[in-house]
Amino acid sequence: MSAPPALRQAPGFLLQVALTLLGLLAVTFFIGRVVPIDPVLAVVGDQAPKDVYEAVKRELGLDQTLWVQFVIYVQKMAAGDFGQSLVTNRPVLQDIARVFPATLELATLATLVGVLVGVPMGVAGAVWQNRWPDQIVRVVGLVGYSMPIFWLGIIGLLVFYGMLGWVNGPGRLGVFFEDMVPVVTGVILIDAAIAGEWEVLRNAVGHVMLPSAVLGYFSVAYIARMTRSFMLEQLNQEYVITARAKGVSEARIIWVHTLRNVAVPLVTVIALSYARLLEGAVLTETVFAWPGLGRYLTTALLAADMNAVLGATLVVGAIFVGINLLSDLLYRLLDPRSK
Amino acid sequence: MQEQAQNPGQVPADGMGVSADCSDTPVISKRALLSAGGALLAAAALPVSRPARAETPRTALVIAAQIDDLVAFDPHHSFEVTGSDALKNIYDQLFAIDETKSTAQLVPGLAESFTLSDEGRTFTFRIRQGVRFHSGNALTAADVAYSLRRPLLINRTPAFMYRSVGLTKENVEQNVRQAGDFEVRVTFDRAYAPSLIQNLFTATIASVVDSRLVQQNAGEDMGNTWLNRNSAGSGAYRLTRYQPNESYMLDRNDSWWRGRANLQRVIVRHVPEAATQRLLLERGDVDVARSLTPTDIAALRGRQGITIQEFPRGTIQYFCANKGDALLANAKVVDALKHLVDYESIANNLLPGQVFPHQSFIPRAILGEVDSRPWRFDPVRARRLLAEAGHPNGIRLTMDTANSFPSLDVAQALQASFAKGGVTLEVLPATGAQVLAKVRARNHQLFIGIWGLGYPDPHYNADSFAHNPPGQANPGKLTWRNNWEIPALSARTEAAMRERDQNARAAIYRQIQEEFMNTSPFAVFAQQQVQVAVRSNLSGYMASSPGLSAIYWRANKA
Numbered sequence: 001m002s003a004p005p006a007l008r009q010a011p012g013f014l015l016q017v018a019l020t021l022l023g024l025l026a027v028t029f030f031i032g033r034v035v036p037i038d039p040v041l042a043v044v045g046d047q048a049p050k051d052v053y054e055a056v057k058r059e060l061g062l063d064q065t066l067w068v069q070f071v072i073y074v075q076k077m078a079a080g081d082f083g084q085s086l087v088t089n090r091p092v093l094q095d096i097a098r099v100f101p102a103t104l105e106l107a108t109l110a111t112l113v114g115v116l117v118g119v120p121m122g123v124a125g126a127v128w129q130n131r132w133p134d135q136i137v138r139v140v141g142l143v144g145y146s147m148p149i150f151w152l153g154i155i156g157l158l159v160f161y162g163m164l165g166w167v168n169g170p171g172r173l174g175v176f177f178e179d180m181v182p183v184v185t186g187v188i189l190i191d192a193a194i195a196g197e198w199e200v201l202r203n204a205v206g207h208v209m210l211p212s213a214v215l216g217y218f219s220v221a222y223i224a225r226m227t228r229s230f231m232l233e234q235l236n237q238e239y240v241i242t243a244r245a246k247g248v249s250e251a252r253i254i255w256v257h258t259l260r261n262v263a264v265p266l267v268t269v270i271a272l273s274y275a276r277l278l279e280g281a282v283l284t285e286t287v288f289a290w291p292g293l294g295r296y297l298t299t300a301l302l303a304a305d306m307n308a309v310l311g312a313t314l315v316v317g318a319i320f321v322g323i324n325l326l327s328d329l330l331y332r333l334l335d336p337r338s339k
Numbered sequence: 340m341q342e343q344a345q346n347p348g349q350v351p352a353d354g355m356g357v358s359a360d361c362s363d364t365p366v367i368s369k370r371a372l373l374s375a376g377g378a379l380l381a382a383a384a385l386p387v388s389r390p391a392r393a394e395t396p397r398t399a400l401v402i403a404a405q406i407d408d409l410v411a412f413d414p415h416h417s418f419e420v421t422g423s424d425a426l427k428n429i430y431d432q433l434f435a436i437d438e439t440k441s442t443a444q445l446v447p448g449l450a451e452s453f454t455l456s457d458e459g460r461t462f463t464f465r466i467r468q469g470v471r472f473h474s475g476n477a478l479t480a481a482d483v484a485y486s487l488r489r490p491l492l493i494n495r496t497p498a499f500m501y502r503s504v505g506l507t508k509e510n511v512e513q514n515v516r517q518a519g520d521f522e523v524r525v526t527f528d529r530a531y532a533p534s535l536i537q538n539l540f541t542a543t544i545a546s547v548v549d550s551r552l553v554q555q556n557a558g559e560d561m562g563n564t565w566l567n568r569n570s571a572g573s574g575a576y577r578l579t580r581y582q583p584n585e586s587y588m589l590d591r592n593d594s595w596w597r598g599r600a601n602l603q604r605v606i607v608r609h610v611p612e613a614a615t616q617r618l619l620l621e622r623g624d625v626d627v628a629r630s631l632t633p634t635d636i637a638a639l640r641g642r643q644g645i646t647i648q649e650f651p652r653g654t655i656q657y658f659c660a661n662k663g664d665a666l667l668a669n670a671k672v673v674d675a676l677k678h679l680v681d682y683e684s685i686a687n688n689l690l691p692g693q694v695f696p697h698q699s700f701i702p703r704a705i706l707g708e709v710d711s712r713p714w715r716f717d718p719v720r721a722r723r724l725l726a727e728a729g730h731p732n733g734i735r736l737t738m739d740t741a742n743s744f745p746s747l748d749v750a751q752a753l754q755a756s757f758a759k760g761g762v763t764l765e766v767l768p769a770t771g772a773q774v775l776a777k778v779r780a781r782n783h784q785l786f787i788g789i790w791g792l793g794y795p796d797p798h799y800n801a802d803s804f805a806h807n808p809p810g811q812a813n814p815g816k817l818t819w820r821n822n823w824e825i826p827a828l829s830a831r832t833e834a835a836m837r838e839r840d841q842n843a844r845a846a847i848y849r850q851i852q853e854e855f856m857n858t859s860p861f862a863v864f865a866q867q868q869v870q871v872a873v874r875s876n877l878s879g880y881m882a883s884s885p886g887l888s889a890i891y892w893r894a895n896k897a
Contacts, residue, residue, distance in 0.1 A: 035773070036773050036776050036777065037770070037772040037773050037776060038772070038775075038776045038779075041772070041775065041776065041779075042772060044495075044496060045418060045495075045496030045497075045499070046496075046775065046779075046815055047496070047499040047815040048496070048499060048815070049499070049502065049815075050812075052494060052498075086410070087407070087410060087583065087584070088410075088583035088584065089410065089411060089564070089567045089583070090583065095583075098582070150612075154612075154614050154615070157614075157615060157618055158618060161618060161622065162618045162621060162622060165622075169615075169618065169619055169622060169624050170610060170612075170615045170618075170619065171608065171610075174624075175401055175586065175606045175608055175624075176396075178580070178586065179580060286611045286612050287612050287614075287615055288615070289608070289609065289610045289611060289612070289615060291582075291584055291585045291609075295584070295611070296584065299407050299584060301770075302770055302771070302772075303408075303772070304770070304772040
């Protein structure tokens with residue numbers, strides 16, 4: 001028996017992934033070296049005498065040609081050494097292991113909100129096209145596209161935290177709850193549940209609700225509009241007329257027949273939206289003091305902390321590759337033709 | 340780093356491309372409506388946790404601040420104010436600045452007293468007995484000698500402060516000697532003013548670390564990595580938790596030799612957005628909002644339960660003109676620019692409460708300060724000076740600035756006030772690191788920046804604003820970066836460094852500054868102060884002090 005096709009394609013696919021990541025690394029690396037920022041100064045400071053400066057320059061390998069520097073860097077990375085961050089004085093990998101779960105938590109919840117609210121809204125908009133539910137979907141979508149997220153975040157904080165007190169404030173946890181549960185996954189909601197610390201979990205839920213809802217709103221706007229247009233297309237297909245003629249209930253036509261066909265392109269839309277959120281949402285993270293990947297990358301960029309920038313960029317690249325792969329797999333599951 | 344979840348480019352035009360046959364749209368059944376509504380409701384009914392109307396515990400001080408510039412917790416590595424704010428509360432230094440006075444006045448720290456050798460180069464410090472580190476280890480002269488050598492041996496940014504008084508990696512073993520159980524002898528390359536050495540030894544870099552504990556955790560870098568996450572001090576608090584870019588927590592040292600601190604715990608949390616800090620304070624989730632904008636302060640003023648406090652800090656704001664530029668080499672042009680700064684308006688309208696007018700390079704409260712402010716906003720005079728310099732139709736200039744508050748904001752204000760004198764200013768914002776590289780290479784015309792005092796002594800600033808020994812490339816000095824050739828003034832700055840009489844020393848700095856204000860290519864226009872909002876039940880917290888750092892140990896709650 002020969003290996004299944006997926007397995008036979010695996011080596012080619014892996015090569016493709018490796019080349020993509022290498023290309024990403026190369027672009028980031030050379031841009032990082034071309035910008036007029038001196039990484040030596042970031043280490044030794046502004047006042048260092050020439051000999052100290054030169055010594056550190058040699059230590060960092062910056063006296064080598066760019067190509068040699070790049071080869072050395074890739075070799076180290078392949079061995080799992082992403083170097084040390086200048087800002088945190090910790091290994092970059094350790095930093096990412098800390099900030100990525102924070103982003104993962106936020107992005108996953110936001111995407112959930114986006115799917116759970118956005119898909120029904122899109123369906124409603126298509127089914128009642130140009131009637132009031134559709135108008136609501138349109139307005140929600142329009143506001144979602146045009147409202148700056150930091151403004152929405154601050155207003156959300158002001159109303160739900162400052163005035164009503166329904167949610168907890170910024171940050172992932174209240175200061176007095178920090179470090180109360182052992183880190184297993186880094187996702188506090190899961191770690192707290194594993195440890196059985198329900199107080200911590202409650203506190204964490206109170207903290208994550210608002211930022212994930214704000215971020216989720218933007219997913220809702222996007223997913224609802226895409227669902228609506230996919231649905232409209234399907235509702236005019238002949239199989240729908242056939243189903244109606246056969247007396248199939250309207251609900252069944254919409255939620256079973258049509259939505260299944262919509263699911264295929266929708267998966268791509270949701271996956272893309274999820275991948276974007278996983279890069280880290282800098283403004284949301286800033287407003288909510290959320291220590292995620294986006295803010296880590298921004299802080300590193302502003303501090304000319306190139307090891308951290310390269311490491312985080314590679315992670316973002318890997319996420320995109322991973323999510324693409326995942327949506328490909330889902331495609332195959334959902335679309336019988338691709339089997 | 341896309342912020343939004345969607346790319347508008349991918350959105351199909353609403354309704355277009357879809358069948359226009361709307362009448363065909365089926366009327367939906369009640370059941371379908373209910374199931375759709377159900378999904379919506381389920382999503383909306385997320386579990387709601389019920390936060391208590393928050394109030395921080397009586398025994399803890401909780402501060403919301405921007406601490407993402409905090410790079411190092413090793414006191415011999417740290418070079419940011421944010422780091423000093425924490426480290427001065429964790430470590431003791433040989434000398435201290437009396438935090439209860441409004442000007443910087445020296446008091447003994449771990450050194451009870453000192454004697455000077457006849458030629459004045461060797462200081463013998465008598466170390467306080469009976470002091471214990473947080474670990475329980477007794478503090479001795481061995482710890483002091485180790486701590487004085489270590490900054491040069493690990494050679495991180497602040498080591499330049501010790502190099503400026505002649506200590507080097509090579510000679511420090513020889514020049515810093517333990518002379519007894521409680522005596523340490525330090526020999527400098529010249530006979531410096533005792534006040535200079537004492538002030539230098541109040542700095543964070545002069546923190547005394549628990550040498551036994553550090554050596555146990557030395558690793559390959561003399562404990563640098565370890566000390567960046569742990570503390571080994573003898574001060575008011577010890578570090579119990581630190582997450583870079585997130586928060587740090589300090590717990591009280593109950594047996595501090597200066598007397599126990601009032602509050603048991605200090606938590607400083609990184610909250611990057613000022614509006615968020617304000618909400619946290621209003622809700623009572625923090626006691627102090629450390630980095631508010633003038634707008635936030637104005638909104639909070641007079642609010643019940645909240646008090647606004649101001650603390651001067653040793654940071655000045657200035658812009659400088661590169662004399663290597665053909666236009667700016669002319670002193671009249673530079674004078675014209677100095678007449679085009681609206682000094683009062685910057686302090687009163689642009690940055691109210693965040694700065695006060697100041698025109699010399701030694702900040703107020705530091706030895707040698709002068710209060711004179713010779714420059715006034717005078718566009719008419721500026722135009723005349725430009726005409727005399729041969730530019731009756733005005734000039735065009737560029738100004739480099741970091742793209743952050745406050746420099747960028749002031750640069751924009753200067754754009755407006757310069758225009759009134761016929762100077763067209765183009766502002767070139769970039770990241771701090773980029774601007775620094777450009778200015779160090781002397782490729783700028785005008786540069787606007789802020790300058791913080793590293794230790795509470797006039798020499799620290801004089802060294803950069805009024806010292807440029809001829810024939811040396813000194814990219815660290817502001818004078819060199821602006822091609823300001825001042826052999827005579829440099830000699831006086833060196834003399835001030837060695838003047839043993841404190842009053843005579845202050846007098847030299849006052850003369851240097853008068854000349855600096857009149858002739859330099861620098862326009863110092865303001866000194867910063869920290870403006871914080873605190874809960875009214877908090878007393879004694881100092882966001883800054885004449886010793887240049889925050890003080891937590893006096894804080895108390897009603």
